Amino acid sequence: MEICPVSGRFPAIPFRFSQSLTDFSTQSRRMSPFCLKVPSNIFRSDADSGQLESRMFILGMGFVGQFFAKELQRQRWVVSGTCTSIGKKKKLEEMGFDVYVFNANEPDPEVLNILNYHTHVLVSIPPVVGIGDLMLRHEELLKNILTGGNLQWLCYLSSTSVYGDRGGEWVDEDYPITPASELAKARLVAEEGWLNLGCDLRLSTQIFRLGGIYGPGRSAIDTIIKQEPSSEVQKMRSSKRYTSRVHVADISQALNAAVHKPSLGKIYNIVDDDPSPRTEVFMFARNLIEKKWPGQIKQARSLDRVESLMPKGSSRDGKRVSNARMKRELEVRLLHPDYRSGLQSIVEHIDDSFLYNPPS
Ligand SMILES: NC(=O)c1ccc[n+]([C@@H]2O[C@H](COP(=O)([O-])OP(=O)(O)OC[C@H]3O[C@@H](n4cnc5c(N)ncnc54)[C@H](OP(=O)(O)O)[C@@H]3O)[C@@H](O)[C@H]2O)c1
Numbered sequence: 001m002e003i004c005p006v007s008g009r010f011p012a013i014p015f016r017f018s019q020s021l022t023d024f025s026t027q028s029r030r031m032s033p034f035c036l037k038v039p040s041n042i043f044r045s046d047a048d049s050g051q052l053e054s055r056m057f058i059l060g061m062g063f064v065g066q067f068f069a070k071e072l073q074r075q076r077w078v079v080s081g082t083c084t085s086i087g088k089k090k091k092l093e094e095m096g097f098d099v100y101v102f103n104a105n106e107p108d109p110e111v112l113n114i115l116n117y118h119t120h121v122l123v124s125i126p127p128v129v130g131i132g133d134l135m136l137r138h139e140e141l142l143k144n145i146l147t148g149g150n151l152q153w154l155c156y157l158s159s160t161s162v163y164g165d166r167g168g169e170w171v172d173e174d175y176p177i178t179p180a181s182e183l184a185k186a187r188l189v190a191e192e193g194w195l196n197l198g199c200d201l202r203l204s205t206q207i208f209r210l211g212g213i214y215g216p217g218r219s220a221i222d223t224i225i226k227q228e229p230s231s232e233v234q235k236m237r238s239s240k241r242y243t244s245r246v247h248v249a250d251i252s253q254a255l256n257a258a259v260h261k262p263s264l265g266k267i268y269n270i271v272d273d274d275p276s277p278r279t280e281v282f283m284f285a286r287n288l289i290e291k292k293w294p295g296q297i298k299q300a301r302s303l304d305r306v307e308s309l310m311p312k313g314s315s316r317d318g319k320r321v322s323n324a325r326m327k328r329e330l331e332v333r334l335l336h337p338d339y340r341s342g343l344q345s346i347v348e349h350i351d352d353s354f355l356y357n358p359p360s
Contacts, residue, residue, distance in 0.1 A: 168317030204262030215248030
């Protein structure tokens with residue numbers, strides 16, 4: 001599945017990503033129907049080209065959103081986004097981002113209108129079981145506000161869970177989709193919804209199906225040091241022979257590549273090369289910690305024991321998700337092709353104070 005799911009939906013008229021941005025500021029100001037709190041740096045221009053800079057709006061500045069935002073900031077993008085609390089907004093503003101408190105259940109039209117002052121949007125807010133994608137419930141509002149705006153590019157962060165459990169088979173983006181859980185079903189509906197909205201708005205629209213995300217501050221290393229109990233989802237993953245994962249730095253570089261390679265409704269699996277069992281990952285993490293801080297960590301709850309309690313059989317084999325398209329088309333060279341490389345780099349950057357006083 002590569003192209004917009006509703007056939008004939010891509011119109012003959014040009015897509016927005018080919019349009020010039022030079023008249024951006026006057027255009028946006030003219031069309032804005034709302035009273036805006038638009039940040040002053042939004043109209044910063046590139047001194048060399050005379051063109052306005054690229055501007056990313058991140059709906060949901062969570063783990064991936066923040067990592068990518070920092071990367072774009074290094075590249076001198078203007079980055080804005082949303083979170084759900086004042087406390088987090090303050091923290092993100094201190095990092096140099098324009099941030100809006102936003103509830104996707106009741107999207108504030110003023111915040112949505114600010115999207116029109118951006119060229120790119122990343123959607124990172126997850127769907128909710130029994131409700132679906134919170135934003136897409138307000139699709140008409142989104143369409144009304146964003147039609148004729150300046151957005152050119154949209155990427156929706158989805159999950160490899162849409163493939164369901166495939167008895168350990170390799171799956172690529174063309175593999176028949178049979179999501180098993182209610183959340184995975186909601187993901188699939190959300191993918192289709194964002195693809196359709198992108199088509200209607202004539203944006204470059206891409207779907208990223210992410211494997212289990214890990215990185216600094218969120219990894220097996222952190223779980224062991226903090227002695228965190230496993231969540232239900234993690235316990236389920238413990239029983240699987242294959243679980244796909246990806247380091248947040250590699251998601252960030254894939255997003256960066258996708259920004260420079262706009263496409264119409266392309267779907268990409270974003271995973272590393274080595275789908276492995278969670279128990280193996282935790283054993284490796286424990287050994288790394290033991291090597292760096294011998295005898296300092298209490299033996300964490302045995303994941304091997306958890307695994308032994310889980311039912312065995314092909315339905316617990318998971319799937320091996322192929323990243324061939326990501327490598328071929330986005331030309332991503334993984335920084336962390338497997339969990340060993342990713343965890344090694346995480347442990348190298350953790351200092352002793354984290355071990356004795358881990359953040360909650
Ligand atoms: N974790 C994984 O292993 C994994 C695997 C595959 C796919 N994914 C999906 O990939 C995306 C990025 O992952 P992530 O780990 O970066 O997620 P994350 O850290 O949980 O970030 C999710 C963002 O969505 C915001 N959000 C949640 N509910 C909201 C609501 N009702 N209204 C407005 N905003 C809301 C959160 O706001 P706050 O910042 O205020 O909390 C946060 O900024 C998510 O959709 C995630 O579900 C995750």
